[in-house]
Amino acid sequence: xxxxxxxxxxxxxxxxxxxxxxxxxxxxxxxxxxxxxxxxxxxxxxxxxxxxxxxxxxxxxxxxxxxxxxxxxxxxxxxxxxxxxxxxxxxxxxxxxxxxxxxxxxxxxxxxxxxxxxxxxxxxxxxxxxxxxxxxxxxxxxxxxxxxxxxxxxxxxxxxxxxxxxxxxxxxxxxxxxxxxxxxxxxxxxxxxxxxxxxxxxxxxxxxxxxxxxxxxxxxxxxxxxxxxxxxxxxxxxxxxxxxxxxxxxxxxx
Numbered sequence: 001x002x003x004x005x006x007x008x009x010x011x012x013x014x015x016x017x018x019x020x021x022x023x024x025x026x027x028x029x030x031x032x033x034x035x036x037x038x039x040x041x042x043x044x045x046x047x048x049x050x051x052x053x054x055x056x057x058x059x060x061x062x063x064x065x066x067x068x069x070x071x072x073x074x075x076x077x078x079x080x081x082x083x084x085x086x087x088x089x090x091x092x093x094x095x096x097x098x099x100x101x102x103x104x105x106x107x108x109x110x111x112x113x114x115x116x117x118x119x120x121x122x123x124x125x126x127x128x129x130x131x132x133x134x135x136x137x138x139x140x141x142x143x144x145x146x147x148x149x150x151x152x153x154x155x156x157x158x159x160x161x162x163x164x165x166x167x168x169x170x171x172x173x174x175x176x177x178x179x180x181x182x183x184x185x186x187x188x189x190x191x192x193x194x195x196x197x198x199x200x201x202x203x204x205x206x207x208x209x210x211x212x213x214x215x216x217x218x219x220x221x222x223x224x225x226x227x228x229x230x231x232x233x234x235x236x237x238x239x240x241x242x243x244x245x246x247x248x249x250x251x252x253x254x
Contacts, residue, residue, distance in 0.1 A: 001129055001149035003178075005250040007034020010057070010184050011224040017248055018057035019221065021156065021180075027126065029145055029156060034248065035061035044069045050131060051081040052158030053142035054088040062089075063099040070102070070112055080116045080124065080131075084141040089115075118143070121169075135165035139197040149254040152177035159184075159221065161197040167210040176213045178252055182221035186230050201233040208239055217243040218252075 002024055007017030018032030025042065028035065028049045035043075043065055052058055066077060079089070094101045094113070102113035118124070120143060123132040134144035136158050144158040144166060153175050159182055160166060170176060184198035193200040198221075199207070208217070222230050222245070231245050 031062040136160035137163040152254040154178040218246040
C-alpha cells in the first residue's frame with residue numbers, strides 16, 4: 001500500500017499544496033489543492049474520498065475533481081465523512097449556487113456523487129485496506145484516519161489540537177509504522193493554536209510523550225513561511241522519535 005503526498009502545507013504559494021494524500025491510485029484522504037496536480041487519467045481512477053473535516057483547504061479540489069471526471073466513469077465517486085461534514089458540503093458547496101449538486105446528477109436514483117456517513121472508530125475495508133476514523137479535536141467536527149495495509153499502518157491526525165483520545169487510540173495499534181501529524185503554528189503563537197484548535201511544537205511534544213510505540217513521525221500542515229522555524233522548535237526538544245517534515249511528492253509504503 002502506497003501513500004503519496006499530494007499536498008501537506010497549511011496554505012498555498014509557489015510549490016505549496018494544501019492537504020491531500022493519495023492511497024494507491026483509487027483513494028483520496030482529503031482533497032486539498034494538491035489534487036490539482038493529478039492527470040485526468042489519475043482523477044478518473046479515484047473511487048473513494050475520505051474527508052477529515054469541512055474546511056476549505058481540505059476540500060477545495062473535490063468540486064473540480066467531480067466536474068472533471070463526470071461522464072468518464074461508470075460508477076459514482078463515494079465521499080466518506082462525518083454527518084456534520086456532509087451537511088456542510090450539501091448546504092454550502094454542492095448547492096447549485098456555489099457548485100452543481102452532483103448528488104442529484106444525472107438523477108437521484110443514479111447520482112454521480114454518493115455520500116457515506118461515518119462515525120468515530122468505524123472501519124471501512126476496501127480491497128484489504130482498512131481505513132478507520134480516529135478522534136480529533138478541531139474547531140469543526142473532525143476525524144483523523146488510520147490506514148492499515150495489514151502489514152503496517154499510518155495514522156493521520158487531520159487538523160487537531162491536543163486530543164488525549166487520539167493518542168489513546170494510537171496506543172492500541174500494534175503495527176503503527178508512520179504518524180503524519182499537523183503542527184500549524186510556532187510556540188509564540190500557542191494562543192492562536194489553541195483558539196483555532198491546532199498544534200504548536202510544545203503541544204505536539206505533550207502528545208508524543210503519550211505515545212507508547214515508535215513510528216516514524218512526519219510533520220504536516222505547517223503555515224507558509226513558518227516551516228523552518230516550526231521545525232527548529234520541534235528539533236530543539238530532541239525527542240526520541242525525531243520528527244521530520246512531510247514533503248510534497250513523498251511516498252510512504254506500508
